[in-house]
Amino acid sequence: MTSIDTTSSDRTTMSSDISSLDPGHKASGLTASNVACWFGTKKVLEGVNLDMAPGQVTALIGPSGCGKSTFLRTLNRMHELVPSATLAGEILIDGVDIYRGAIPVTDVRRRIGMVFQKPNPFPAMTVAENVLAGLKLSGLKSTRSERDDLIESCLTKAGLWNEVKNRLGDPGRALSGGQQQRLCIARSLAVSPQVLLMDEPCSALDPTSTRRIEQTISEISETITVVIVTHNMQQAQRVSHRCAFFLAAENEPGRIIEEGPTKAIFSNPHDPRTNDYVNGRFG
Amino acid sequence: MLTLEGAEPFIYRTHGALVANSPSVHYCANLMSARGPRKYVVSVVGQSAPSDLAHRSVLDEVVHPVVRRSGVDRIFRSVATSSAVITFILMGLIGGFLLVKGYDALKVAGWGFLTDSEWAPDQGGKFGIAAILPFTIQIAVVALFIAVPVALSTALFITEYAPRKMRRLLTAMIDLLAAVPSLIYGLWGLFFLQPRLITLSKWMADHLGWIPFFHVDDQYGTSLGIFPSSTFVSGVIVSLMVIPICTAVMREVFSQAPPGEREGAMALGGTRWGVVRDVVLPFGRGGIIGGSMLGLGRALGETIAVTLIISPAFTAKWSILDQGSNSIAALIALKFSESSTFGISALMAAGLALFIITLLVNAAASTVVSNSRSGSSTEI
Numbered sequence: 001m002t003s004i005d006t007t008s009s010d011r012t013t014m015s016s017d018i019s020s021l022d023p024g025h026k027a028s029g030l031t032a033s034n035v036a037c038w039f040g041t042k043k044v045l046e047g048v049n050l051d052m053a054p055g056q057v058t059a060l061i062g063p064s065g066c067g068k069s070t071f072l073r074t075l076n077r078m079h080e081l082v083p084s085a086t087l088a089g090e091i092l093i094d095g096v097d098i099y100r101g102a103i104p105v106t107d108v109r110r111r112i113g114m115v116f117q118k119p120n121p122f123p124a125m126t127v128a129e130n131v132l133a134g135l136k137l138s139g140l141k142s143t144r145s146e147r148d149d150l151i152e153s154c155l156t157k158a159g160l161w162n163e164v165k166n167r168l169g170d171p172g173r174a175l176s177g178g179q180q181q182r183l184c185i186a187r188s189l190a191v192s193p194q195v196l197l198m199d200e201p202c203s204a205l206d207p208t209s210t211r212r213i214e215q216t217i218s219e220i221s222e223t224i225t226v227v228i229v230t231h232n233m234q235q236a237q238r239v240s241h242r243c244a245f246f247l248a249a250e251n252e253p254g255r256i257i258e259e260g261p262t263k264a265i266f267s268n269p270h271d272p273r274t275n276d277y278v279n280g281r282f283g
Numbered sequence: 284m285l286t287l288e289g290a291e292p293f294i295y296r297t298h299g300a301l302v303a304n305s306p307s308v309h310y311c312a313n314l315m316s317a318r319g320p321r322k323y324v325v326s327v328v329g330q331s332a333p334s335d336l337a338h339r340s341v342l343d344e345v346v347h348p349v350v351r352r353s354g355v356d357r358i359f360r361s362v363a364t365s366s367a368v369i370t371f372i373l374m375g376l377i378g379g380f381l382l383v384k385g386y387d388a389l390k391v392a393g394w395g396f397l398t399d400s401e402w403a404p405d406q407g408g409k410f411g412i413a414a415i416l417p418f419t420i421q422i423a424v425v426a427l428f429i430a431v432p433v434a435l436s437t438a439l440f441i442t443e444y445a446p447r448k449m450r451r452l453l454t455a456m457i458d459l460l461a462a463v464p465s466l467i468y469g470l471w472g473l474f475f476l477q478p479r480l481i482t483l484s485k486w487m488a489d490h491l492g493w494i495p496f497f498h499v500d501d502q503y504g505t506s507l508g509i510f511p512s513s514t515f516v517s518g519v520i521v522s523l524m525v526i527p528i529c530t531a532v533m534r535e536v537f538s539q540a541p542p543g544e545r546e547g548a549m550a551l552g553g554t555r556w557g558v559v560r561d562v563v564l565p566f567g568r569g570g571i572i573g574g575s576m577l578g579l580g581r582a583l584g585e586t587i588a589v590t591l592i593i594s595p596a597f598t599a600k601w602s603i604l605d606q607g608s609n610s611i612a613a614l615i616a617l618k619f620s621e622s623s624t625f626g627i628s629a630l631m632a633a634g635l636a637l638f639i640i641t642l643l644v645n646a647a648a649s650t651v652v653s654n655s656r657s658g659s660s661t662e663i
Contacts, residue, residue: 122544
């Protein structure tokens with residue numbers, strides 16, 4: 001394994017170190033109230049209210065273009081990175097608004113991590129460096145042994161340790177697609193998030209890798225609140241406790257049609273549109 | 284599908300997997316063909332096994348794809364090909380021309396051309412590039428020393444920090460600056476910048492004189508009068524022309540840093556600086572080097588601005604602050620009209636030296652750039 005400690009000098013301005021991440025933390029609850037989103041003048045999401053309870057897995061389902069990914073990106077302030085994107089409403093983490101300056105935006109994104117549809121490990125970094133990238137990026141100090149422990153524990157949680165423990169010095173890009181995605185999950189876990197957002201994390205992966213990642217989701221959901229966007233109805237049923245069904249009528253912004261325990265959404269939906277969607281009659 | 288007559292199914296020396304178990308057994312076999320490893324489905328019918336499938340020429344049925352080109356395609360192809368060939372020919376012609384024209388002088392000077400520092404071909408004296416080549420390189424280094432950090436910061440500001448409207452405006456202005464003729468920079472440098480820069484030169488000579496580059500030998504004390512026509516002043520003015528070119532190349536590459544990696548870094552709680560350091564700069568390494576080398580090429584060959592500023596010197600020195608400098612391009616421009624045939628031949632030889640150095644610099648740069656990830660998208 002190569003040494004990671006190349007940037008200790010520029011971290012001196014930061015007072016925080018790795019212990020501030022509090023590994024014994026509890027999952028946080030996330031609440032969206034009356035969220036609306038625009039791209040330019042086009043309104044893509046309207047009146048979204050959703051409670052994502054601590055330690056639960058919430059699945060966001062719905063056909064393409066219904067705004068579920070947009071909603072997911074509002075939850076850790078990735079939405080605002082898109083030029084011309086605007087937003088109304090409130091997102092609260094443990095009751096604290098994330099948009100109105102109470103928490104620095106870098107802290108918001110560290111506490112609410114994100115895994116993307118396409119695996120995006122940093123190609124210039126090794127496997128080990130990828131896991132530690134979050135510490136480096138946010139300027140957190142750590143000792144050598146803390147880092148070694150973190151690499152092993154995060155890769156183990158992501159179900160990747162056994163496959164890569166002898167390849168920690170290889171570039172991240174040398175791994176297979178499914179391994180890269182699990183590396184990205186390990187990378188997210190390394191900064192001890194309280195919430196993990198996943199945007200169709202398995203859509204580019206084979207069934208074995210998908211199964212492995214679903215296993216990881218159920219393992220981490222004890223300590224981390226998970227919100228997952230998925231097009232796969234079976235996956236939503238397998239991994240989630242609660243489900244929110246998004247739908248956008250033609251030329252109208254997306255809304256939540258129905259939301260509730262996953263079992264109820266799939267076996268006994270109130271809305272006929274939900275029934276049609278979960279039974280594969282459209283979308 | 285190939286059928287091997289008379290083979291027995293169970294003693295195969297392939298890495299094949301059994302595809303179907305039927306009277307004729309199908310193997311999916313990885314075998315070497317003339318064009319590298321290929322997958323074959325091999326049907327085995329009958330009894331005795333072939334000893335080594337790979338040696339059976341029957342497996343190497345390589346297809347040579349036939350492409351029929353349409354008329355338009357053929358015309359376009361020939362135009363493009365001949366343009367590319369012309370570039371090579373031009374390159375060879377220029378080098379060959381300089382060599383032929385400079386040959387007379389080179390023959391007379393011999394190795395002295397590399398070791399002599401004075402320049403008196405027309406007076407029957409010695410001539411060589413031992414002084415003007417170091418001066419040329421000094422000016423270019425001073426220019427890059429200023430231009431690269433400024434260009435790097437400007438490019439990062441434009442791609443990472445500037446608001447969107449300002450980004451467009453700045454990009455347009457940088458492109459515009461790159462198109463300003465060097466004579467304009469030279470005139471502005473001569474009349475505006477030079478009188479103001481010498482104060483800085485004096486300050487550096489007074490306070491940083493212990494560094495050899497900034498040391499000034501002057502029996503009258505460091506009066507302002509010895510600073511205007513120096514390597515430093517011409518380097519600063521050349522840097523002004525180099526900055527826009529470097530910035531344009533670097534900005535282009537930085538703006539292509541993959542959005543997925545940027546977002547990944549942001550989503551981990553990365554600061555702006557963290558994203559720049561861990562995503563943009565590693566990706567843009569090729570662009571930084573490519574842009575700098577492009578600037579270096581321009582700085583080495585810059586003629587008019589240097590000619591306006593310097594007072595020609597023919598003794599190499601470390602000091603860059605005091606009176607007297609030179610460059611190959613400026614020498615050619617200054618001496619060209621007053622030289623005899625032999626003098627011109629000597630100038631051609633100097634031009635050849637400049638040509639070779641520029642080629643070497645660009646070759647080195649393109650090697651580095653093509654080995655980096657953003658290299659494929661970098662123009663150099």
